[in-house]
Amino acid sequence: MFSKSCEYAIKAMIFVAQKSKDEARVSLKEIAKGTDAPEHFIAKIMQELGRKRLVQSIKGPNGGFYMTEKNLQTSITDIVKAIDGDKLYLDCVLGLKACSEVNPCPVHFEYKEIKRNLIKMMDTNTIGKFNEKLDSGSFFLKNL
């Protein structure tokens, strides 16, 4: 569904949110370790997320990544669109061209409902909410 880069991005965003309370910085090394991603690969991804202002970064000694209140409002959708683009939102599984509401393929209405739910989930689940649920202790992220 998502590219590997995108999976890492989601994990990294959650990881930074978890580790960086009160603007404490999280280093690339920690992120790489915490998300089980290759260090230089996750570096590229963090750069992209940083460029798109989904996360804050500071160079130099004691530098690293952290999140603002606004960053915590980032949804899964925001991350996916930043890394994989919006093809997941625009395209259909079947990859058919020229189909529409008036000319639907046999699975259109079933599929549409599933997709609607999926997108709703990705739109409404923000990093911040994710974080709160984790903090509450009823949810977990083993081997994040």
Next chain:
Amino acid sequence: MFSKSCEYAIKAMIFVAQKSKDEARVSLKEIAKGTDAPEHFIAKIMQELGRKRLVQSIKGPNGGFYMTEKNLQTSITDIVKAIDGDKLYLDCVLGLKACSEVNPCPVHFEYKEIKRNLIKMMDTNTIGKFNEKLDSGSFFLKNL
């Protein structure tokens, strides 16, 4: 969600089912044209589907691909598993390790329901049903 190969496979299966009533054969060229896929690429895919007996093939003059009654009972799931394997069914979107019902991540229950619906759709929609709906005229496959 699916690989390109898998999308072609689904389209090709539907195309063959539509074109080959009463064991009439459909040639690779026709399939390539009908599915908008590169001829030699779809050839490989048809070979694989043939090897796994999801479609029948006959060589030589007047040869080509066709479907038996049993082939028409092939579900989307069968095609996906034949081409992409079952990672879509086993893995989670988030790609987290070591998560479970007792240690669920914050989106687990929401996601589980969506996945259940998606798999149900793929399990229950067979090429034959797809075909019937198309024949009935209330559904379409423009630019299949």
Next chain:
DNA sequence: AAATTAAAAGAGTTTTTTATCTTTTTATAA
């Protein structure tokens, strides 16, 4: 039986994705 047709099989090539390595820039601290 020979010629022909069409898929199967095998062997590339190209493109995209994933991953790694090196150099540069920026901020901090001594």
Next chain:
DNA sequence: TTATAAAAAGATAAAAAACTCTTTTAATTT
């Protein structure tokens, strides 16, 4: 104000996916 720490940027490299070309095998038709 120099040394250092850490991210940004740039350049490769490896692996996987998508696509192409060539040869072989198996039917069919003449």
